[in-house]
Amino acid sequence: MQQWLTDENTFLIGIEGIGGTGKSMLAAKIYDEIEGFPKRFWADVSYGAGFSDLARQVLSEFGFPVPEQEAQLVEALVRCLRSGQFLLIIDNLESLLQPDRQWGSLFYGDFFQAWVEHSGNSKVLVTTRERPELKGFEWLPLKGLQVDEGVALLTVLGIRGDLTQFVELVDGHPLLLRLVADLLKEEYSQDPDLSRLADLGLGNLRQLLTDSQVVGIHRREKVGMVLVLDASFERLSELQKALLLNISVYRGAVESAAAVAVLPGSSETEIEGELRNLVKRSLLLEKLNGKRRFEFQPVVLEYVRYKAGNQTEAHQRAIDYYLLNVKQQPWQTKEDIKEYLEIFYHWYQLENYDSVFDVLDACNDFLSLRGYYTDQVYFYRQLIEVWEKRGEREHWIYLAALTNLGNSYYFLGDYFQAIKFCQQSLEIAKEIDYPDVKAASLNILGLVYRQREQYKQAIEFFQQSLRIVKDLKEMRYRNQEAKLIGNLGNAYQYLGEYLQAIEFHQQSLGLAQELGDSNWEASCLGNLGNSYHGLKEYNQAIEFFQQQLKIVKEIDRQGETNCLGNLGIAYRCLGQYQQAIEFQQKSLEIAREIGDRKGQADAWFNLGLALEYVNRDSDALAAYRNACKLYQVMGLDAYVQDCNNSIERLSQPKTPVVSRHGFWVWLRRLWRWVSSWFRR
Template sequence: MAEEPSLSNSNNIEMKLTAYGDSKGTQVGQINAAEVKIIVDRIEPVLERLQQISQPESPGVLKAGNPNKSLAYWQGRKTEIAQIQQWLTDKNTFLIGIEGIGGTGKSMLAAKIYNEIEGFPKRFWADVSYGAGFSDLARQVLSEFGFRVPEEEAQLMQALVKCLQSGQYLLIIDNLESLLQPDRQWGSQFYSDFFNAWVEYGGNSKVIVTTRERPELPKFTWLPLKGLQVPEGIALLTELGIRGDLEDFVELVDGHPLLLRLVADLLKEEYPQDPDLRQLADLGLRNLQQLLTDPKVIGQHRRPNVGMVLVLDASFERLSELQKALLLNISVYRGAVDSTAALAVLPGSSETEIEGELRNLIKRSLLLEKLNGKRRYEFQPVVLEYARYKAGNQTEAHQQAINYYLLNVKPAPWQTKEDIKEYLEIFYHKYQLENYDSAFDILNTCNDFLRLRGFYTEQVDLWGQLIAAWEKTGERENSKYWVALTSLGHAYDYLGQYQQAIEFQQQSLEIAREIGAHDRFEEAISLGNLGLIYNSVGQYQQAVEFHQKALEIARKTGTPDVEANSLGHLGLAYRSLGQYQQAIEFYQQQLKITKEIGDRNGEGRSLGDLGNAYQFIGQYQQAIEFYQQQLKITKEIGDRNDEGYSLGNLGNVYNSLGQYQRAIEF
């Protein structure tokens, strides 16, 4: 049994002047203004923490498929359910928001709708509480609803809107506040673009979101969710086995569901034979009634938030030292964890012991249990914020989490994003430690995979996060900062958002000129990148000018690989201008250099580019010869991506020659 709370404990709110009567929380004495101020000063920081929106986290794992929430103790909400049912049948309502403070039951109400509402043959639940990327959400929804997932990530938003327009589907996005900045602006523009498009065009499908804060977005239909009504709250406490003046207590806490559950579980754990509300006096909560009605305490905060902090404090103080350490240390993770992950941040205990204590924390509603193959544990969002506040500096726990993920990383080659999830978690923890250079190294490790698999929105979010951090620290003269700007520009280019791509490549050019005074390697690369974007938007003459500048620098500084790239880029620009002979000359120069320096990848691409140029001018036999040479190289070096291009190009040439069977084979 934990030691009885005492007045000397700064986390204890018990005052000696008050006691509960037999029926109501009557007070035989009042705590004075000085004592109230002590309590206000102590709980104010955590109250602020519970009310504010945290910075959006870097893209993490999307918890999707179904709510996986127990409705065993469900009570009431008939009015709210009826209102949502009405909106779901309204042809002019496309986007419904359930808004409320933490713990009011937003997710539970959404889960009730998801499980029991009729009229939607297909439905999908997406929990974005850990910064899930839009790309993951769109791909999974499209797959679940039986729609083709486009190869180009830039088409995902449009594909998702068309999917929702085509049928009568229900999409629920839980914990939307995790995607918002403190000013309620979007942390990721891709979600913003989707919601704006959906409310603009709409359809027979419905999208429901739950959130602690409303985003800056028009045409939402909002349901402000408050606590349970008094009869509903009484029914909940009764079903949980709690005795005492239930009506008075439900009124006192405004029927806040999570607060009622926390109090009930606290009483049942501490007084299993007599879980009566009068026992709260012995748990450091004698003055709960006065404190929840004192304007000095409540101030600008809603009453349930104040009660939540006071009850969480009381619950926390009754934990054993191991339980306290466990709760605080696992709060460093994002997402559900198993006992192995918990043990990694609490060395010295056994996994069996940790598993037992995790289950004890579930009994107090401080953790939730997920049974999906392997037993896993996660926080309610409001309890997670409380635990992270109580934990304070989590440097050591972050490092222990990094070590845990390092032991579990999957070696390349990777096939799915799931294969690199450990790297993304390491990036997150290093970012939290403000070790941005090291976070860069981790992201750079899997950047090519993200690019080749088309996860451009994740690249935008991840690189954008690092760039914003470096801008705050003023580390402009950092080659990694230059790479991040360049990579972000590439990601926007792949998404077809050319203006943003140009802006970031221009910034990378400025940084390159600051840090590359000697070899000017970075400057040539940035010039080439700008040339490629201008080529994409049809400004071919500007593209030629940028590539010529890059070529001049490469030749002056003796960097043949950059020279070869610049020649290839010039070939592309002249081909776009319709000047095929000049394009061929540049490709031939590029091919010569790649052979000299032994760049087999570059050699293969040069051959492919030559094949393209000859195909454009109708010299199909020469095009076939170049494509065949490229195909041979790609097979030798194992470049499956370019091997696919070679086969496709050969198919196109044979199609142009009217040899359709051969085209089909390629």
Template sequence: MRPSLDCWQGRTEERQKIREWMADGNIRLIGITGLGGFGKSTLAAKIYEDDSGEFDKKFWVDVSRRLTFSELARRVLLRLGLSPPTVEAIPELSLVDALVNHLREGRHLLVIDNLESLLQQDGQWLDAIYEEFFHGWLGCGGKSVILVTTRERPDLPEIKLQWLPLPGLSPAEGANLLGALGILGTETELLDFAKKAEGHPLLLTLVAGFLRAEEESNPQISHLQRYGLADVAQLVTDEKLKGLHRGKIDIWMRLVLDASFNRLSDKLQRLLLNLSVYRIPFNAAMADVQLPGEEVSERDLRQLARRSLLQEERDNNGGRWFQFHPFILAYVKQKAGDLTEAHQKAIAYYKENAKSEPWQTISDIAEYLEVFYHCYQMGEYDDAFNTIRLCANFLRLRGYNTVRVELYGQLVKAWQQNNSESWKFAASLNNLGNAYYSLGQYQLAIDYLQQSLVIAREIGDRNGQAKSLGNLGNAYYSLGKYQLAIDYHQQSIAIKREIGDRNGEAKSLSNLGNAYYSLGKYQLAIDYHQQSIAIKREIGDRNGEASSLIGLGSASDSLGQYQLAIDYYQQSLAIKREIGDRTGEANSLIGLGNASDSLEQYPLAIDYYQQSLAIKREIGDRNGEATALFNLGNTLAKLGRKSEALAAYQNARDLYQAMGLDADVQNAENAIQSLFRKTNIWMSLPKAIVGFLLRWVNRLWRLLHTFLRQ
């Protein structure tokens, strides 16, 4: 929902300044800052609607309910024209790069409203991925512009950005706003009141709403005196207001809200208080459930909107939706007290309207996320856990790891405060650790997984122990501690066999195969992958089967069994394409490229690398893109296509540098220097001799590498 522009007034200078910044070409981020109620969102909406004709596409995102970056990025990428399967295939760790790169490709406007919802009180970020995105955009953005509204400035480098502190309206603009809202009075009266109100748009709107409701036929500004609301300078001397550490405008707005609320009917008072449990826009159907046995209509909601207690907007289909201004929401919640029954009614509504599987996007599970929120607000943590458990696999498989971190992080925090030792607490710790693992934060993952293991052992939860042990093995594997990973996987598989968990056993066998491969024990790796694939085929796990096939291909390649490796990679590729796994498809193609290169089928290897590279770029996987480029450079160098090889190496190096992967940067740099040396030494030799020598050097290197790994 964007703020209504029906009564737009003024802001001529501010709009002109923002238009100049957007046209500058060197400014990538514009921020509108100011106190709550000053009209930041309304100004952004005006820019969005009327001053953005130069942009190819534009997007409005409200993050006031702590929208995760994953959700924001996927929504924008879909609007940019990417297909749903492509967007869903982008790993969460690659979403920052994917969004930055696709915004760079065109001239787009992205408005992010209520950015302060993502910040701590000291201006630091609640979600590190948002910080990474903004830093990445400022560092390498293109012609697109990001416009944010916020009460607090985030900690960002002061480059290629501009901040616009938003003041109140001028007296003339304030007077015009009152007139547009239907308030009568002489020009002097309206100007005088707007000046006393310091041009505060929300205060002016609340006053107008109050007068329209109380003085329907003749809403004169001077009639405020009848209600004791004409001049805050007199009001702040009231005994009941002493000791309130607020500005005069804040006090004035609260007094106007008190007057408006007290004049509502009992039904509308109860309705307004109950509606405050909703954190997202609501319609008449959602409002109706809050007063069972009493008919709640759209007219009731519009009556509250007429008093400016709610904001009203229409959707694309003409439906009416309502929500609170943040200041008014805080006021109503403070007045409401215990809202347990209202939360329960909201839960019943969302459960009744929840979508059934299969789910395609996170929007399909929106009702479950709202049920989780309301259960959590009531302190019903077991119910919150049970709710999110229904869609846990969807979140994991689709890569919504920041969503998992937020949800399980809330549960873990609550149960830690209550000193819980339930299996659900252990499972939440385990899921939180897995989410951090998927985000590449391995040490943090280990900390939570160890906590989960301790509780699972204390309460005798064998299944929980096996899961925590296996996940610890994965985390240590990613840190390069392969023997420690093997120890954890061996403990995990023993329990899984004991309790008859065939799927878990297959996963552990595959993980053991990966660990032994990394230790150079290729035949042992093959044995474990073959045991794993047998079980996965037995239980019908197609994705797991394809992953094990990739493991078999890698081990066979390292043993010099190149044609066998190609067979495994081809089988994996067919399955990955069948199930729509774009990341897995790209990985299978890289494997095929490696095996073809080993067989000296260089044109075929190049074709596979280029196919993989196209997918990696499409889904924004920078690490995979760099790997494909580096391998492509190796093959091009063997064919003597030095300029193309050099470009591939340099592009790979630049990507590695951007990701902070120093070891990979050095490998790419070594390849570049080696290319230069070979060019200088052999530039006078016939190409046939050079190719022959390169092939033998490559073979000797692979044999030596295999010997050293074993």
């Protein structure tokens, strides 16, 4: 491992082995002790953590900006790792793999492939029970302990008897050795000898493990693990048994309060004491990170869940526990909705898919606004697979999930998938006459084609959707009508048909004001400002931007940044450069406050343009360079090129030629001077 970690041609390292062989322990030792990596990050993905969450955490921890677009996270993380000598450890990678060894979460495969192709001085190390279908790894298959190591472990734990023979019998499996040692110490603290195993029901362990019918090393180890876990489980008190079985419904580490929730009738103090007793038997692990929490080793969790059988009641109690602890809106981070995501999981295990959809629907707008589109894809795909397996493709949840999935792919920039799922939804909705689903699918298709610069097709989809929404006549569809009219206006604006765009934006604005929708009213005012800017009617554009600014100051700092920037551009086009500079500086200030890197970069670039007009070339150069750095970090190559072009242009030596602008300024000054003589 040390050789690979120092080899400049090794970028991906994998530790592979069955459960309990010490993969995570070895990785932890490397993480704590290896030299040469000033920054390191440990990611436990044992419960299916999405790539977006992992990438955001790594970038933040290493001090790198986090892209606003989720689809840019792969490139951003690779760029981060290439920039220094970092160590990234991903523990329990098998949790991300489906039965066919394909990725269950978007972007992981893309990340590993991109890292192999571009690489750098950083190392990515994974632990897994199954190898993914990936190239570029150096693999360390982790077996059991050597005989002398296993004997040393049992000796330290205070076990007596024929240690060598027993270590050989179980192939030095570390967890198995510890479970046996802890069982003997708990039951026979005065004489923890291996000869006592027969008294614990493990007298036939040797016979089973040496039986010729038990073929294959993995199966032998599994048989031994089950036998020892059986013996350990049978020696527990009834409360301890019930505790283990019931808390196995949870994902991840649990606090004692969560354990009490699925096992009512006992005090939290009593339950915490029993949890700590189970830690002593190596049936649970204890984590101390601010609060005391308890979790299973993966192999023990599999055994306990199998032992538990039907867990309907425990899942329902877990749902009740999380419902009591949900955070009320407004939500700021994904951590604020973690209880809802756990409720989603438990309803899914209970196969109550209507409730699954309701929970997801409650979080859908938040996930969209915060850019968690890969999470939406993961959740909606699960629902779609269920309804397809059931053959209930006409169920409204199936159609809604298809439409929402298409919408998530649209925001991820995967337009092929967006079109695919929205077309599926549209076709079924036409067959069974679900007008609201038809309208939603057509709107998303319009957005996709607008992004692909196929504006006429986009307009056609928006118009079809609008006709359906108008026919529905219900008040709740008026908001959709307003936004569809606005989408039509934007499509015409992209075609350069500004008068037509203005007509639609005015209609949309009227509806927004009628409905009292301040957010959409601000958007409409901004769209009108942009359309008048396109007509070069800058004073009219400024008027709309000023109206927009009054609203966004009350509701949205992000909108304030954009609005101020648009005002700065309009004043620059009017030749009022000082005002343009002031608005860009205000836009920059707010963008910094809210951490909007794209807003900062845009403000710097537009500030540079304004500064050029007042002959402050050195300041303009500095502004362009600041914009360039930010655009580079975000991977926006086209914007970087614009900055470089401006920097190169300003860096060229000036020829002593009076510009037209300068000539007329000089002529006006001369005329004023001459005129002053005649007025004296």
